[in-house]
Amino acid sequence: DVKVxxxxxxxxxxxxxxxxxxxxQDMDHExxxxxxxxxGLGLRLIYFSYDVKMKEKGDIxxxxxVSREKKERFSLILESASTNQTSMYLCASRRGQAGEQxxxxxxxxxxx
Amino acid sequence: AQSVSxxxxxxxxxxxxxxxxxxxxxYGGTVNLFWYVQYPGQxxxxxxxxxxxxxxxxxxxxxxxxxxxxxxxxxLRKPSVQWSxxxxxxxxxxxxxxxFKTIFGAxxxxxxxx
Numbered sequence: 001d002v003k004v005x006x007x008x009x010x011x012x013x014x015x016x017x018x019x020x021x022x023x024x025q026d027m028d029h030e031x032x033x034x035x036x037x038x039x040g041l042g043l044r045l046i047y048f049s050y051d052v053k054m055k056e057k058g059d060i061x062x063x064x065x066v067s068r069e070k071k072e073r074f075s076l077i078l079e080s081a082s083t084n085q086t087s088m089y090l091c092a093s094r095r096g097q098a099g100e101q102x103x104x105x106x107x108x109x110x111x112x
Numbered sequence: 113a114q115s116v117s118x119x120x121x122x123x124x125x126x127x128x129x130x131x132x133x134x135x136x137x138x139y140g141g142t143v144n145l146f147w148y149v150q151y152p153g154q155x156x157x158x159x160x161x162x163x164x165x166x167x168x169x170x171x172x173x174x175x176x177x178x179x180x181x182x183x184x185x186x187x188l189r190k191p192s193v194q195w196s197x198x199x200x201x202x203x204x205x206x207x208x209x210x211x212f213k214t215i216f217g218a219x220x221x222x223x224x225x226x
Contacts, residue, residue: 004155033214040121042202042218056211090156097212098144098163103156
């Protein structure tokens with residue numbers, strides 16, 4: 001059974017803190033993605049990676065960075081968390097260019 | 113810019129009612145089309161997908177969708193919903209604009225009354 005796991009289901013942080021969200025997939029997929037999900041806005045792409053050490057900005061990269069040092073792991077970093085980054089963060093992976101994505105359970109981040 | 117529109121943000125149905133959720137996209141080239149579902153407390157998962165061939169595709173749990181190229185639509189249908197279909201449904205499109213990009217709709221929350 002394919003699996004994408006995320007390090008935390010719920011996270012509460014304070015404004016200005018540095019936040020790390022970790023994602024691991026066990027399917028040997030080349031492509032990995034970070035989205036944020038907000039009510040009424042659907043899924044918005046923050047960053048994606050198509051290979052180790054490669055990254056591309058998505059639609060809303062401001063305030064975020066990513067790291068992909070190993071194929072199975074893709075990390076999202078909030079350098080200095082702000083209250084407008086309170087959201088549900090979803091990680092996904094995909095084999096190839098145009099197939100289905102497999103999603104993790106999500107991390108609900110609250111920034112106070 | 114490419115976009116995906118889901119016409120209904122909230123839908124409330126009684127059990128056994130028929131369901132149709134609209135999805136339209138704006139892109140003139142070849143597309144791959146998906147419907148994903150997110151049940152309460154669970155992760156997003158694939159419901160069905162269309163790449164090519166028969167424009168009527170069948171997915172899990174009795175869902176189907178029809179790709180109508182001339183209308184840029186990929187509507188989701190189910191003839192008789194169940195309480196367990198209560199979930200949020202997302203339409204997604206992959207377009208090739210020099211790289212493959214997935215665009216998601218805003219989602220439709222379906223609540224089925226028992």
